[in-house]
Amino acid sequence: MEEKKVLERLQRQCARAESCTWDVRRKALKALEGDAEAAERIVASLQKDRFVDDLRYAAAFAREKSSLQGWGAVKIRFLLRGKGIPDGTISEALQEVDPAKAASKLEKLAADRYRILKDDPQCRLKLLKTLLSRGYGYDEVEAAVNRVMHTND
Numbered sequence: 843m844e845e846k847k848v849l850e851r852l853q854r855q856c857a858r859a860e861s862c863t864w865d866v867r868r869k870a871l872k873a874l875e876g877d878a879e880a881a882e883r884i885v886a887s888l889q890k891d892r893f894v895d896d897l898r899y900a901a902a903f904a905r906e907k908s909s910l911q912g913w914g915a916v917k918i919r920f921l922l923r924g925k926g927i928p929d930g931t932i933s934e935a936l937q938e939v940d941p942a943k944a945a946s947k948l949e950k951l952a953a954d955r956y957r958i959l960k961d962d963p964q965c966r967l968k969l970l971k972t973l974l975s976r977g978y979g980y981d982e983v984e985a986a987v988n989r990v991m992h993t994n995d
Contacts, residue, residue: 845880848873849887856893860902864926866894896927900935908939912947915939917977948978952986956994966991 851873852866866888870881888894900922907913907921915936922932955972959965966987973983 845874845884849884852884852888853893856888860899861894862896862899862925862927863889863894897931897934900927900931901938904935904939908944912951912976914944914976914978916979948973948982948986951976952990956990960994
């Protein structure tokens with residue numbers, strides 16, 4: 843596909859939804875059948891014109907995953923690293939997540955899961971495992987599990 847057409851198509855896609863550099867580069871390489879130099883020119887153009895901004899993408903991703911899916915910072919950081927976003931950018935993006943809302947989401951997840959598992963002899967272990975898999979740190983998960991189990995006993 844012609845470089846100009848690929849650029850225009852990617853501009854339209856980036857105008858509709860946030861994209862990171864990694865996603866755009868991958869799409870450009872595929873459309874240009876592996877022409878790395880042309881793909882880099884397209885990525886540079888998109889970045890220059892602010893169609894692509896990794897910080898903006900990472901912040902939107904972190905806010906969405908935290909509030910809608912109930913993910914913790916550990917899982918969000920891991921997935922953003924997988925998209926090639928630098929650690930400094932990820933840390934800055936995670937500052938956009940409201941800690942009070944994240945803690946509230948963790949408490950709700952713990953309480954909901956506790957209601958399901960309360961009669962299970964391995965309730966505590968399963969609660970810890972479930973909440974850790976959501977990407978929360980061990981200390982905050984342990985505190986939430988202790989509060990939920992203490993409140994409901």
